[in-house]
Amino acid sequence: MSTNRHTVSALVEDRPGVLNRVSSLFRRRGFNIESLAVGTTEEPGISRMTIVVEGPPSIADQVQKQLDKLIDVVTVETLNEDESVVRELALIKVACRPDQRREILDVVDIFRGSVVDVSTTTVIIQLTAAADTLNALIENLRPYGIREMVRTGRIALARGPRTTATHQHETEEERRFHQEIGRLPEGELPFSSK
Amino acid sequence: MVMMSGADILLESLKRLGVDTIFGYPGGAVLPLYDRFPAHPEIHHVLVRHEQAAGHAADGYARASGRLGVALATSGPGATNLVTAITNAQMDSVPTLFITGNVIRALIGRDGFQEADITGITMPTVKHNYLVMQAQDIARTIAEAAYLATTGRKGAVHVDIPKDVFIEQAEFEWPEHVSVRGYRIPGKADAESVREAAAIINAAERPVIFAGHGIIQADAAEELRRFAERGGIPILNTLLGLGGIPQDHALSYGMMGMHGSYWANHTASAADVIIALGMRMDDRAMGRFADMNPTAKIVHVDIDPAEHGKNLFTLCPVVGDVKHVLPQLTDAIEKRSHVEWIRWIDTLRSEHRHSMMVPPGNELTTQFAVSKIAEFAGHEAIFTTGVGQHQMWAAQFMDISRPRQFITSGGLGTMGFEVPAAMGAQAACRDRQVWTICGDGGFQMTFQEIATMVDERLPVKMAIMNNGFLGMVRQWQELFHNDNYVSVAMSQPDFVKIAEAYGIRGIRVSDQSQVEDAIREAAADPGPVILDFQVTTEENVWPMVPSGAALKETIEGPQRVTR
């Protein structure tokens, strides 16, 4: 069943200000962002933003369409959780005396996390997993005392060979029609002179 | 290889786009650009008296002509003065290009003299904006900006250029083709949604069309008429949709919305199928969303898919340009006449016509004044308005029947729009008569532009509806705040003397009997004219849908509700 949480994936132009445009849009329209993660992609000049929003399905629809209106957003899709791989990474610094290390490592092993830093009073645990798994680990670590923590926010990709749809250009037929009725074909400049 | 300065590249690019007029105001950051204007005589720079007016003039220019309107300002205060005009143009989807200078690149971000983060400020109110950091990017950016402003859902695009980029030398390379990945211009609708829409329309017993600004922006009035005539479907207009169909067309039933007619609002509420065309379901047009005819099936044709389902549930969203989609739909629907439905509306109209009449009697009312102006100026004239009561009466009584005949600030509702918008419209259409219907409040926000009109020989006729009040606010205080008038009464200057001060004709009209002569005299004068119509002071605009009420709760007037 659809929760009230939607994962929106957007390919955006890697330009100054693009994050500002997106966050400004969310603020202005009152969309509730739960997390937002940005990173590079296989294509130079294009970044992927994974945005988790809360709200009814009608909000997800608006989020997608309003994002799509931004010129710097190349394509957007709302990912279906069942058909996507969704992950999040957390670093958790837990209070840990040397005599507690064994016990904490056992917990971390169960979740297939790893310890990436150790001091006499703390350890840092790293886990990449779905959000629910992360939450479960955090609950198990809470009794030891969580000193600080950071999560990346969710990132996601559709399962299987499908990729985020790329821009579709005007068909030849559309182009002819545009010309027939005196409209600008795509890419043509307005009242362009030689 | 042609090397040029950034300033020359900018002006050369604008020429390539066919821009012949720029409304602007100079300052430090744009000095290198102004320096080059004399070398490009094909572009006429209109020196305004306030940057906001430059923006509204570009807006009026674009609405009157359908072409790109261009405004220019310096950095800091010049740029921030443009913000209202930018927002206004974007809200009403008007194809406009706003160019600002900024401090030199090395000073950006250091709070230098007259630095404003203007691209940050305009970001949420534009279709798109650019900060150009190299002269070699200017041509491509201007081409792209104009392309975005004038295509798809049109809008305001802003380009900010640091001072030293105007001076920097670069190669001039004009892109013959623009490609913006991530930007798609909807044209025809896909066959499936056309079929679906046609099936809904064919099954309708009481269909109605809501025709919006999109019809005018897309030059689709003819397509609208053919579609409506084939389907036998009555047409209601939004405020900005006025002119999309002649008022005297058999299927035209006038304006809907907060100050729409009783019959239009009840027709909207009683229909079983609503065909919304190029309109965005604005609350002023729709009344309370939840009760705007919840049982009707809505077919919504819009070029901007984000408008589908934004405010109202849309059963059948159709993405496309009305210019393309209407012929598709016309081909797909059956010929109908809906005799009973139309008879029902006609009866309603004849029963309620009284609430949309110029008040009888010999007092000088705004309703009387604007209907006389419309009668004398005719459909070939262009009318602009400010915001308030006079705007609504102009919409109700000026018999708007031609696309681009009526220019008004709908989305943002900007007082002070009237005079500079008329100036821009007149600059675009020098052979048409341009009348601006002004509020006495709104006029005083931007009338400094009379000086520009005198310089530029733009003979705009300014008809001030002088009611001594911020009338629309006074109406709300009377109706919804128990007559508690706070800060709405204004003492007025002598408007005829203002005319004299600018060296133009000023005419005072205080009686109905003077109206026709005054209009004739103004029309015959070769220059701008101020007409000070001393109208009744505490008149209210009826009918009215109180804010938050549903369209079917239209009130026809205090003296008429109990009829």
Ligand SMILES: Cc1ncc(C[n+]2csc(CCOP(=O)(O)OP(=O)(O)O)c2C)c(N)n1
């Ligand atoms: C810039 C701006 N400020 C305030 C308002 C709020 N407002 C809406 S109508 C109105 C009164 C307009 O008065 P006037 O121009 O005299 O027109 P009238 O209603 O009297 O015809 C006001 C203040 C506005 N729309 N725009």
Ligand SMILES: [Mg+2]
């Ligand atoms: Mg007034």
